[in-house]
């Protein structure tokens with residue numbers, strides 16, 4: 257079956273350097289540095305990444321950060337709560353625009 | 367409770383079949399001698415001992431649990447346990463050598479009727495030697511005759527190393543069986559009560575974390591931090607160190623990997639995570655593992671695959687220091703479990 261997404265492609269992520277090495281190197285350096293233990297723990301960063309992955313709905317990232325959060329000792333409840341954080345921000349972002357709708361409504365109404 | 371592979375007459379109870387699977391080229395393509403090749407690249411082939419300072423003794427496959435991932439295929443239906451005579455042969459070897467550590471494992475070692483006698487005899491040989499018992503915790507609360515184990519361990523200054531795959535019931539029970547988490551917590555409290563895992567007592571209680579599924583353990587220190595926090599708060603439990611251990615693809619864990627469709631992916635991950643530094647520190651380089659019937663192996667995993675030490679004498683009664691120090695350690699693809707990432711041994715990660 258032909259699909260746009262192939263799970264095997266995730267493992268080939270590193271290959272993007274084949275077409276443009278310098279930028280890929282810079283990106284992977286930056287990426288690696290970002291996820292190291294810092295003011296935030298690597299575990300916290302991984303949960304944030306999992307939430308963001310659900311916001312951008314990237315199947316590769318969801319796959320990768322499900323494994324990563326599991327490896328870092330997060331459980332299913334913590335992982336689902338991270339997804340809810342993403343969902344809450346997304347729905348909140350829609351709903352807060354409801355105010356704009358209300359403003360416009362009121363502007364046009366008698 | 368699930369049964370052992372042996373009682374289920376599973377094909378995987380046959381080590382010949384296990385080794386065949388481990389030696390097969392997978393669709394993702396690793397060669398049958400992939401581990402030896404990796405060692406060769408790291409200038410570690412043939413793999414040889416550095417010093418033998420640890421004697422690990424498996425006193426039997428009998429256990430009160432049947433964890434899904436068990437590499438021993440242990441359980442209540444396994445009757446193979448070490449006799450007093452074989453224990454005496456181990457004691458003779460301990461007497462005539464200068465091991466720093468005797469590490470007792472099983473099954474549930476405490477279920478061997480000669481277990482306490484054996485511990486007392488080892489302690490009588492040396493006050494300093496480190497005696498470790500790999501205690502599955504639930505045995506302590508299994509029946510009243512085991513309730514005094516914490517006191518017994520304390521009396522003989524035994525270090526306790528216990529498995530707790532997670533700080534929640536759901537994941538622990540999924541791997542180790544219904545109700546195991548609650549019983550483990552009770553047992554940990556009993557150990558804490560006599561001073562185990564408490565600062566200043568010198569009584570060591572270490573925990574073993576191993577993933578409940580087809581993924582690798584993360585950073586040992588971060589996991590330890592998390593475990594300490596999560597066990598302290600609701601349960602008031604303290605412990606010394608956490609060892610993060612990778613599940614090796616043998617026995618019941620292999621059965622799980624195959625039946626869940628995770629085998630290829632898991633092997634691929636282990637191989638991709640090969641770390642030459644971890645390879646240098648694999649535990650078989652400083653230990654000999656003794657099986658319940660007295661045969662000698664490079665490690666507990668090789669023991670389960672019935673790959674005996676490659677020396678003329680292969681039984682504890684034929685112990686020969688020179689031969690054992692000069693031997694070549696038997697390896698196969700399961701060894702990738704010891705060299706992935708930060709490395710894995712009975713004492714957790716092998717690199718820092």
Ligand code: SF4
Nearest residue numbers: 429431433436473502
């Ligand atoms: S993992 Fe340990 S406690 Fe579980 S069945 Fe095997 S020997 Fe028993």
Ligand code: SF4
Nearest residue numbers: 648650665667701704
């Ligand atoms: S499985 Fe045993 S022989 Fe293989 S590397 Fe690990 S400790 Fe050594």
